[in-house]
Amino acid sequence: YLNGHSDVVGGMVVTSNDEVAEELRFMQKATGGVPGPVDCWLVLRGTKTLPVRMEAHNRNGRRIAGFLAEHPKVEQVHYPGLESHPQHELAARQMSGFTGMLSMELGSAERAKRVVESTRVFALAESLGGVESLIGHPALQTHAAVAPERRAAMGITDGLVRLSVGIEDVDDLMEDLDEALASA
Known part of the structure; x- marks a missing residue:
């Protein structure tokens, strides 16, 4: 960031x-x-520009996490800003915002792959904390060389999709994710 x-x-x-x-x-x-x-x-x-960017990252991350948490095609959202997150209270004590980093569980590698390949606003890339929104599939990208058992022990399932939410218009981002999830 x-x-x-x-x-x-x-x-x-x-x-x-x-x-x-x-x-x-x-x-x-x-x-x-x-x-x-x-x-x-x-x-x-x-x-x-860090303060103004972080305001946008925090705002967009919170909105997208809430949207995904209610989406019928998303099994789980990992985002400490959600009250359902097991470490929400700790994160709220330690941080003034919850950033734009989050992940979601889609249940299978096939569904995750379809989603990451279907976005138009989110770019398929391995990076974090930039102004542009990125989407990734850790099991096929950053952790592809890690044995499946080790990935599972790390909490990286085949259906995990990672998002680095940027500062674009949040409605455009949610529409992009909604359309991509419809393809899964």
Whole structure:
């Protein structure tokens, strides 16, 4: 979310564990864990619009999660902003918004594949936190090389679809998802 334009990768690791901190220091020294100047500029550029983008991500994510939670073709929605989420209270204490990251269970790989291939506004891509809305099928994309048993242990089912909700018009996004779900 810091960059917001899906054109730089960066982040940080925070720990209170001294052993982990020492390992991280070693890795940083050994690998030069410092971004280049252009990457720094891209992140700085993104921070200028971060508050207004996060308002839109939060608003759109909340609306879409609610819409999907009521949709007859969706078995389950994973979004801490929903009161039905098992960690909703914890998330509400820790966060001022629930972002635009969510996932839904569609029951089978075939249904998930049809949905991700049918969207027109959501782009089929593996990224997070940009202004554009993205849709992905982790079992066939990011976690395709992971054994099915291991994926299942991680909570990544064959019917899981991940959404990174952007800042587009939320009605357009919901219509796109509704039409894609109708194809499943």
